Amino acid sequence: xxxxxxxxxxxxxxxxxxxxxxxxxxxxxxxxxxxxxxxxxxxxxxxxxxxxxxxxxxxxxxxxxxxxxxxxxxxxxxxxxxxxxxxxxxxxxxxxxxxxxxxxxxxxxxxxxxxxxxxxxxxxxxxxxxxxxxxxxxxxxxxxxxxxxxxxxxxxxxxxxxxxxxxxx
Amino acid sequence: xxxxxxxxxxxxxxxxxxxxxxxxxxxxxxxxxxxxxxxxxxxxxxxxxxxxxxxxxxxxxxxxxxxxxxxxxxxxxxxxxxxxxxxxxxxxxxxxxxxxxxxxxxxxxxxxxxxxxxxxxxxxxxxxxxxxxxxxxxxxxxxxxx
Numbered sequence: 001x002x003x004x005x006x007x008x009x010x011x012x013x014x015x016x017x018x019x020x021x022x023x024x025x026x027x028x029x030x031x032x033x034x035x036x037x038x039x040x041x042x043x044x045x046x047x048x049x050x051x052x053x054x055x056x057x058x059x060x061x062x063x064x065x066x067x068x069x070x071x072x073x074x075x076x077x078x079x080x081x082x083x084x085x086x087x088x089x090x091x092x093x094x095x096x097x098x099x100x101x102x103x104x105x106x107x108x109x110x111x112x113x114x115x116x117x118x119x120x121x122x123x124x125x126x127x128x129x130x131x132x133x134x135x136x137x138x139x140x141x142x143x144x145x146x147x148x149x150x151x152x153x154x155x156x157x158x159x160x161x162x163x164x165x166x167x168x169x
Numbered sequence: 170x171x172x173x174x175x176x177x178x179x180x181x182x183x184x185x186x187x188x189x190x191x192x193x194x195x196x197x198x199x200x201x202x203x204x205x206x207x208x209x210x211x212x213x214x215x216x217x218x219x220x221x222x223x224x225x226x227x228x229x230x231x232x233x234x235x236x237x238x239x240x241x242x243x244x245x246x247x248x249x250x251x252x253x254x255x256x257x258x259x260x261x262x263x264x265x266x267x268x269x270x271x272x273x274x275x276x277x278x279x280x281x282x283x284x285x286x287x288x289x290x291x292x293x294x295x296x297x298x299x300x301x302x303x304x305x306x307x308x309x310x311x312x313x314x315x
Contacts, residue, residue, distance in 0.1 A: 119293015
């Protein structure tokens with residue numbers, strides 16, 4: 001009875017409320033941008049970037065993807081149920097969307113790979129050759145041989161094209 | 170006729186805020202999960218026609234093999250597992266959305282025919298057609314007056 005006076009019916013409810021309030025605040029402060037559709041995740045490495053977006057219900061045939069230098073543009077439409085009188089719930093968002101995204105580097109527009117699976121778009125973009133950092137080698141005979149060896153060993157799975165351009169230098 | 174079946178009472182919690190972008194976290198009434206990853210409530214549209222209910226749910230990333238739809242008594246459960254991983258050899262540059270599974274439960278008010286539920290998953294959108302139970306008509310008892 002005493003406990004009830006202090007904590008109400010559930011002594012943990014206040015704790016839970018605080019916890020959810022905290023996580024809500026944390027979430028709210030994390031992204032500084034306004035929520036745009038589609039939300040995108042980006043994964044990057046030295047040679048490229050992979051972008052994913054959730055686009056449920058979007059017809060991949062009618063999705064317009066454009067890449068220019070270091071900008072990506074996505075354009076499409078989310079379909080919705082026809083307006084019917086007996087609609088009980090409408091939570092799915094509808095309508096046209098346009099999203100422009102700045103990329104961390106210039107991309108090769110010829111090497112864009114797009115996959116659409118189960119409503120998730122996955123774009124693989126390659127960093128353009130001109131944009132890649134160049135290793136400058138010191139022109140002494142002994143040293144250049146050494147660095148060549150070191151270069152070829154760590155990443156064997158790299159594309160031959162990258163290796164080719166490097167060797168040309 | 171079935172005025173009651175129009176109402177779809179959610180089994181748990183507050184109605185989803187359907188107007189803003191972003192994913193809605195699932196209610197945790199089902200206990201703790203064994204997989205350590207977020208669970209979201211799929212956004213749904215529900216409409217009723219003379220044949221029954223049509224439920225459309227956004228389940229991006231759910232493969233048909235990883236989708237579970239269950240109708241037991243009046244409880245409809247939708248569960249979708251998402252197997253999306255960080256691409257190999259890549260690091261996260263930024264994340265605007267979380268990846269997680271989907272789960273949602275509805276209590277249907279009205280009788281539906283669990284044997285004839287049709288489910289179709291295309292481009293990450295589930296379309297469920299739940300026909301009204303045929304027994305409902307048969308159950309009516311006419312009282313004869315002499």
